Amino acid sequence: xxxxxxxxxxxxxxxxxxxxxxxxxxxxxxxxxxxxxxxxxxxxxxxxxxxxxxxxxxxxxxxxxxxxxxxxxxxxxxxxxxxxxxxxxxxxxxxxxxxxxxxxxxxxxxxxxxxxxxxxxxxxxxxxxxxxxxxxxxxxxxxxxxxxxxxxxxxxxxxxxxxxxxxxxxxxxxxxxxxxx
Amino acid sequence: xxxxxxxxxxxxxxxxxxxxxxxxxxxxxxxxxxxxxxxxxxxxxxxxxxxxxxxxxxxxxxxxxxxxxxxxxxxxxxxxxxxxxxxxxxxxxxxxxxx
Numbered sequence: 001x002x003x004x005x006x007x008x009x010x011x012x013x014x015x016x017x018x019x020x021x022x023x024x025x026x027x028x029x030x031x032x033x034x035x036x037x038x039x040x041x042x043x044x045x046x047x048x049x050x051x052x053x054x055x056x057x058x059x060x061x062x063x064x065x066x067x068x069x070x071x072x073x074x075x076x077x078x079x080x081x082x083x084x085x086x087x088x089x090x091x092x093x094x095x096x097x098x099x100x101x102x103x104x105x106x107x108x109x110x111x112x113x114x115x116x117x118x119x120x121x122x123x124x125x126x127x128x129x130x131x132x133x134x135x136x137x138x139x140x141x142x143x144x145x146x147x148x149x150x151x152x153x154x155x156x157x158x159x160x161x162x163x164x165x166x167x168x169x170x171x172x173x174x175x176x177x178x179x180x181x
Numbered sequence: 182x183x184x185x186x187x188x189x190x191x192x193x194x195x196x197x198x199x200x201x202x203x204x205x206x207x208x209x210x211x212x213x214x215x216x217x218x219x220x221x222x223x224x225x226x227x228x229x230x231x232x233x234x235x236x237x238x239x240x241x242x243x244x245x246x247x248x249x250x251x252x253x254x255x256x257x258x259x260x261x262x263x264x265x266x267x268x269x270x271x272x273x274x275x276x277x278x279x280x
Contacts, residue, residue, distance in 0.1 A: 039262045045255045048248075052256030067259060075262040109276045116273050132269045143266040154263065155270045 022097045022131065024142055026076050032085045033078035041073040062153070069148035077141040086140050088115070091133050094142060098131055113137045120151075127151060 030036045041049065046067055053064040080086065098105075098119045107118040114136050121129035130151065132143040145154075 037261065037265065039258045041255060041258055041262065046259065048252045049255035049259040052252040052259075063259070063263070066263065073259065073262045073266075075265050077265060107273055107277060109273060109280070111276070116269070116276065118270070118273055130266075132266060132273070134269050134272070141265065141269055143262070143269055145266060151270065154267055155274065156267070 021072065021146065022074075022094065022101060022144055024074050024076050024144055025093060026078070026090060026140075026142065029076075029078050029086055029090065029140065032080060034081045035079040037075055037077040039073065039075040043071050046070050046073065066150065066153055070145060071147040072144070073146075074144040075142070078139065080138045080140075083137045085138075086135075088135060090140070091135065091142070094131075094133065103129070103131060121146070123148070130154075 030038065050064055050067050053060045053067065078086065095117075101121070103119040103121045105117060106120045107116070109116045115133070116135070117133045119131040119133075120127055121131075123129075126148050127150075128148060129146040130143075130149060131145070132141070134141040134143075
Protein backbone atom coordinates (compact mmCIF):
# COMPACT_ATOMS: atom_id res chain seq x y z
CA UNK A 1 0.00 0.00 0.00
CA UNK A 2 2.82 2.34 0.96
CA UNK A 3 4.61 1.50 -2.24
CA UNK A 4 1.48 2.27 -4.29
CA UNK A 5 1.11 5.63 -2.56
CA UNK A 6 4.78 6.37 -3.17
CA UNK A 7 4.38 5.65 -6.89
CA UNK A 8 1.21 7.74 -7.04
CA UNK A 9 3.07 10.65 -5.43
CA UNK A 10 5.92 10.22 -7.88
CA UNK A 11 3.54 10.29 -10.86
CA UNK A 12 1.84 13.44 -9.53
CA UNK A 13 5.23 15.08 -8.98
CA UNK A 14 6.31 14.18 -12.52
CA UNK A 15 3.06 15.48 -13.98
CA UNK A 16 3.20 18.74 -12.04
CA UNK A 17 5.51 20.68 -14.40
CA UNK A 18 3.30 19.81 -17.37
CA UNK A 19 0.23 21.05 -15.53
CA UNK A 20 2.01 24.23 -14.45
CA UNK A 21 2.49 25.40 -18.03
CA UNK A 22 -0.11 27.91 -19.11
CA UNK A 23 -2.23 26.96 -22.08
CA UNK A 24 -2.71 30.04 -24.22
CA UNK A 25 -5.32 28.66 -26.61
CA UNK A 26 -6.93 31.45 -28.68
CA UNK A 27 -6.63 29.26 -31.79
CA UNK A 28 -10.16 30.17 -32.89
CA UNK A 29 -9.17 33.83 -33.27
CA UNK A 30 -6.71 33.06 -36.06
CA UNK A 31 -9.62 32.45 -38.45
CA UNK A 32 -11.09 35.88 -37.68
CA UNK A 33 -7.79 37.75 -37.74
CA UNK A 34 -6.43 39.61 -40.72
CA UNK A 35 -2.92 38.64 -39.69
CA UNK A 36 -1.64 36.46 -36.94
CA UNK A 37 1.62 35.38 -35.37
CA UNK A 38 1.77 32.00 -33.72
CA UNK A 39 5.09 31.06 -32.17
CA UNK A 40 5.65 28.22 -29.74
CA UNK A 41 9.19 27.37 -28.77
CA UNK A 42 9.67 24.62 -26.21
CA UNK A 43 12.94 23.83 -24.46
CA UNK A 44 14.16 21.68 -27.40
CA UNK A 45 13.51 24.43 -29.91
CA UNK A 46 15.08 27.00 -27.61
CA UNK A 47 18.22 24.86 -27.44
CA UNK A 48 18.32 24.82 -31.23
CA UNK A 49 17.81 28.59 -31.27
CA UNK A 50 20.62 28.90 -28.74
CA UNK A 51 22.90 26.93 -31.08
CA UNK A 52 21.92 29.30 -33.89
CA UNK A 53 23.12 32.29 -31.87
CA UNK A 54 26.19 30.57 -30.46
CA UNK A 55 28.23 30.57 -33.65
CA UNK A 56 28.40 31.47 -37.29
CA UNK A 57 26.85 34.53 -38.86
CA UNK A 58 24.13 34.88 -36.24
CA UNK A 59 26.47 34.75 -33.24
CA UNK A 60 25.01 36.91 -30.51
CA UNK A 61 25.94 36.31 -26.91
CA UNK A 62 23.22 38.69 -25.66
CA UNK A 63 20.38 36.75 -27.20
CA UNK A 64 22.04 33.44 -26.42
CA UNK A 65 22.31 34.35 -22.73
CA UNK A 66 18.72 35.51 -22.68
CA UNK A 67 17.48 32.31 -24.30
CA UNK A 68 19.67 29.94 -22.31
CA UNK A 69 17.58 30.27 -19.14
CA UNK A 70 14.22 29.89 -20.86
CA UNK A 71 12.00 26.83 -20.95
CA UNK A 72 9.22 28.06 -23.17
CA UNK A 73 8.28 31.02 -25.33
CA UNK A 74 4.76 31.30 -26.68
CA UNK A 75 3.50 34.28 -28.65
CA UNK A 76 0.02 34.73 -30.09
CA UNK A 77 -0.59 38.02 -31.83
CA UNK A 78 -3.67 38.83 -33.89
CA UNK A 79 -4.47 41.87 -35.99
CA UNK A 80 -8.13 42.21 -36.85
CA UNK A 81 -9.82 44.08 -39.65
CA UNK A 82 -12.72 45.22 -37.52
CA UNK A 83 -13.13 46.21 -33.92
CA UNK A 84 -15.02 43.66 -31.89
CA UNK A 85 -13.64 40.65 -33.70
CA UNK A 86 -12.50 39.41 -30.33
CA UNK A 87 -13.86 39.76 -26.82
CA UNK A 88 -12.02 40.76 -23.69
CA UNK A 89 -13.40 37.61 -22.14
CA UNK A 90 -11.28 35.58 -24.57
CA UNK A 91 -8.38 36.33 -22.23
CA UNK A 92 -10.19 35.17 -19.09
CA UNK A 93 -9.02 31.52 -19.30
CA UNK A 94 -5.41 32.72 -19.47
CA UNK A 95 -5.92 35.11 -16.57
CA UNK A 96 -7.42 32.40 -14.38
CA UNK A 97 -4.55 30.00 -15.19
CA UNK A 98 -2.02 32.70 -14.31
CA UNK A 99 -3.76 33.48 -11.03
CA UNK A 100 -3.99 29.86 -10.00
CA UNK A 101 -0.43 29.13 -11.15
CA UNK A 102 1.17 31.52 -8.69
CA UNK A 103 1.76 34.35 -11.15
CA UNK A 104 1.57 37.90 -9.84
CA UNK A 105 0.15 40.80 -11.78
CA UNK A 106 2.92 43.38 -11.65
CA UNK A 107 1.52 45.98 -14.07
CA UNK A 108 -1.98 46.67 -15.25
CA UNK A 109 -2.76 49.61 -17.52
CA UNK A 110 -6.37 50.24 -18.45
CA UNK A 111 -7.02 52.98 -20.92
CA UNK A 112 -10.14 53.88 -22.83
CA UNK A 113 -10.03 51.02 -25.27
CA UNK A 114 -6.79 49.34 -24.40
CA UNK A 115 -5.73 47.04 -21.67
CA UNK A 116 -2.24 45.82 -20.94
CA UNK A 117 -1.33 43.46 -18.15
CA UNK A 118 2.06 42.12 -17.19
CA UNK A 119 2.35 39.06 -14.97
CA UNK A 120 5.47 37.72 -13.38
CA UNK A 121 6.25 34.39 -11.80
CA UNK A 122 8.53 34.81 -8.81
CA UNK A 123 11.19 32.16 -8.37
CA UNK A 124 13.21 32.94 -5.32
CA UNK A 125 14.85 36.29 -5.92
CA UNK A 126 14.62 35.87 -9.69
CA UNK A 127 11.90 36.14 -12.27
CA UNK A 128 10.78 32.66 -13.28
CA UNK A 129 8.60 33.82 -16.12
CA UNK A 130 6.69 36.69 -17.62
CA UNK A 131 3.35 36.98 -19.36
CA UNK A 132 2.05 40.01 -21.23
CA UNK A 133 -1.57 40.39 -22.27
CA UNK A 134 -2.08 43.39 -24.53
CA UNK A 135 -5.52 44.12 -25.90
CA UNK A 136 -6.12 46.96 -28.33
CA UNK A 137 -9.25 47.59 -30.40
CA UNK A 138 -7.91 45.78 -33.44
CA UNK A 139 -5.00 43.90 -31.95
CA UNK A 140 -4.57 41.24 -29.35
CA UNK A 141 -1.19 39.97 -28.20
CA UNK A 142 -0.28 37.38 -25.62
CA UNK A 143 3.34 36.71 -24.76
CA UNK A 144 4.19 33.90 -22.39
CA UNK A 145 7.81 33.30 -21.43
CA UNK A 146 8.72 30.66 -18.87
CA UNK A 147 12.14 30.41 -17.31
CA UNK A 148 14.73 32.69 -15.76
CA UNK A 149 14.64 35.97 -17.60
CA UNK A 150 16.18 39.38 -17.11
CA UNK A 151 13.37 41.84 -17.82
CA UNK A 152 15.66 44.81 -18.33
CA UNK A 153 17.66 42.87 -20.92
CA UNK A 154 14.48 41.78 -22.63
CA UNK A 155 13.19 45.35 -22.78
CA UNK A 156 16.51 46.45 -24.24
CA UNK A 157 16.38 43.89 -26.99
CA UNK A 158 14.41 45.81 -29.61
CA UNK A 159 17.00 47.40 -31.83
CA UNK A 160 19.88 46.21 -29.67
CA UNK A 161 22.06 43.11 -29.37
CA UNK A 162 21.95 42.74 -33.12
CA UNK A 163 18.29 41.83 -33.21
CA UNK A 164 17.25 42.70 -36.72
CA UNK A 165 14.30 45.01 -36.96
CA UNK A 166 12.02 42.43 -38.51
CA UNK A 167 8.57 43.73 -39.39
CA UNK A 168 5.88 42.31 -37.15
CA UNK A 169 2.82 41.42 -39.21
CA UNK A 170 0.12 44.05 -38.96
CA UNK A 171 2.34 46.71 -37.50
CA UNK A 172 3.90 49.76 -39.08
CA UNK A 173 7.69 49.87 -39.04
CA UNK A 174 9.21 52.14 -36.42
CA UNK A 175 9.75 55.79 -37.30
CA UNK A 176 13.53 55.39 -37.16
CA UNK A 177 13.36 52.70 -39.80
CA UNK A 178 11.13 54.83 -42.02
CA UNK A 179 13.67 57.64 -41.83
CA UNK A 180 16.41 55.25 -42.93
CA UNK A 181 14.39 54.37 -46.02
CA UNK B 182 69.08 -54.86 -89.56
CA UNK B 183 68.23 -57.33 -86.99
CA UNK B 184 67.42 -54.61 -84.50
CA UNK B 185 65.15 -52.83 -86.96
CA UNK B 186 63.23 -55.98 -87.66
CA UNK B 187 62.81 -56.67 -84.00
CA UNK B 188 61.45 -53.14 -83.38
CA UNK B 189 59.03 -53.38 -86.29
CA UNK B 190 57.83 -56.69 -84.99
CA UNK B 191 57.38 -55.25 -81.49
CA UNK B 192 55.59 -52.07 -82.60
CA UNK B 193 53.39 -53.43 -85.27
CA UNK B 194 49.69 -52.73 -85.05
CA UNK B 195 47.75 -55.36 -83.27
CA UNK B 196 44.01 -55.58 -82.66
CA UNK B 197 42.99 -55.53 -79.00
CA UNK B 198 41.88 -58.73 -77.49
CA UNK B 199 38.19 -59.46 -77.46
CA UNK B 200 36.20 -57.57 -74.79
CA UNK B 201 38.93 -54.96 -74.25
CA UNK B 202 36.69 -51.99 -74.99
CA UNK B 203 33.94 -53.25 -72.65
CA UNK B 204 36.43 -53.76 -69.84
CA UNK B 205 37.86 -50.28 -70.23
CA UNK B 206 34.36 -48.74 -70.13
CA UNK B 207 33.49 -50.81 -67.10
CA UNK B 208 36.62 -49.67 -65.30
CA UNK B 209 35.92 -46.01 -66.16
CA UNK B 210 32.57 -46.08 -64.36
CA UNK B 211 29.12 -44.82 -65.41
CA UNK B 212 28.93 -42.10 -68.04
CA UNK B 213 28.21 -38.51 -66.82
CA UNK B 214 24.69 -37.46 -67.67
CA UNK B 215 25.24 -33.67 -67.30
CA UNK B 216 28.19 -31.38 -67.34
CA UNK B 217 28.41 -28.47 -64.90
CA UNK B 218 31.18 -26.03 -65.48
CA UNK B 219 33.04 -24.92 -62.40
CA UNK B 220 31.79 -21.58 -61.04
CA UNK B 221 33.97 -18.71 -62.07
CA UNK B 222 36.22 -17.41 -59.39
CA UNK B 223 34.50 -14.43 -57.69
CA UNK B 224 36.26 -11.17 -57.47
CA UNK B 225 36.19 -9.54 -54.07
CA UNK B 226 33.36 -6.93 -53.90
CA UNK B 227 35.19 -3.68 -53.15
CA UNK B 228 32.15 -1.58 -54.20
CA UNK B 229 30.10 -2.57 -51.12
CA UNK B 230 32.19 -0.71 -48.53
CA UNK B 231 32.50 2.22 -50.94
CA UNK B 232 28.73 2.33 -51.42
CA UNK B 233 28.14 2.11 -47.66
CA UNK B 234 30.64 4.89 -46.97
CA UNK B 235 29.07 7.12 -49.63
CA UNK B 236 25.56 6.47 -48.29
CA UNK B 237 26.71 7.22 -44.74
CA UNK B 238 28.32 10.46 -45.91
CA UNK B 239 25.12 11.53 -47.69
CA UNK B 240 22.95 10.71 -44.66
CA UNK B 241 25.35 12.55 -42.35
CA UNK B 242 25.47 15.67 -44.52
CA UNK B 243 21.67 15.67 -44.88
CA UNK B 244 21.20 15.39 -41.13
CA UNK B 245 23.66 18.23 -40.52
CA UNK B 246 21.86 20.38 -43.07
CA UNK B 247 18.47 19.53 -41.52
CA UNK B 248 19.74 20.47 -38.08
CA UNK B 249 21.14 23.75 -39.37
CA UNK B 250 17.78 24.57 -40.91
CA UNK B 251 15.99 23.72 -37.69
CA UNK B 252 18.39 25.92 -35.73
CA UNK B 253 17.90 28.77 -38.17
CA UNK B 254 14.13 28.47 -38.07
CA UNK B 255 14.09 28.29 -34.27
CA UNK B 256 16.46 31.27 -34.10
CA UNK B 257 14.26 33.36 -36.38
CA UNK B 258 11.15 32.48 -34.42
CA UNK B 259 12.93 33.31 -31.17
CA UNK B 260 13.93 36.70 -32.58
CA UNK B 261 10.37 37.55 -33.60
CA UNK B 262 8.98 36.32 -30.27
CA UNK B 263 11.53 38.24 -28.20
CA UNK B 264 11.02 41.35 -30.29
CA UNK B 265 7.26 41.26 -29.78
CA UNK B 266 7.77 40.66 -26.06
CA UNK B 267 10.29 43.48 -25.88
CA UNK B 268 8.04 45.84 -27.82
CA UNK B 269 5.06 45.13 -25.58
CA UNK B 270 7.13 45.62 -22.44
CA UNK B 271 8.39 48.95 -23.75
CA UNK B 272 4.83 50.00 -24.59
CA UNK B 273 3.73 49.17 -21.05
CA UNK B 274 6.68 51.05 -19.62
CA UNK B 275 5.85 54.11 -21.73
CA UNK B 276 2.22 53.99 -20.66
CA UNK B 277 3.18 53.74 -17.00
CA UNK B 278 5.74 56.54 -17.30
CA UNK B 279 3.37 58.85 -19.21
CA UNK B 280 0.49 58.36 -16.80
